[in-house]
Amino acid sequence: MNHLNYIDLFGFLAALLTTIAFLPQLYKTWQTKSADDVSLVMLILFITGLFCWIIYGFKINSIPILVANIITFIFNLSILVLKISYRKN
């Protein structure tokens, strides 16, 4: 493995981990039917940021940025929808 591949490996691993990380949160929220401890402001800021990453990835024609952020966007939007639907009155 050459030097470039070694660096790229960390980039791919980083993108993979920060993308799939939200799947256990989505699963936990679905199972417990509760997301009161998850900050609504965090979700709104994060989802808005991910939307900006998608526009940025589209504009610079970066498939890795597009793919990683579209998946993360879908996961976090799902968490937000579940949080709102499970909200205690």
Added chain:
Amino acid sequence: MNHLNYIDLFGFLAALLTTIAFLPQLYKTWQTKSADDVSLVMLILFITGLFCWIIYGFKINSIPILVANIITFIFNLSILVLKISYRKN
């Protein structure tokens, strides 16, 4: 404003939003002394991914990747520490 600046603006805004998003989560966890609904697996995967982004940013000499991910790493590590310390037995 030229075309390049318009694209860069989305990149900077994206990085800013996906970084500061975790500050309200940290504040909420600190205030409520509860993070039971926040997935432990999510935090561990995300923090490991951020650590990989920091190594990647260091290796490719990217100050924006380094700065954004170091700040996000500190916020999420703090949320993890609070979550563990507030855990109900």
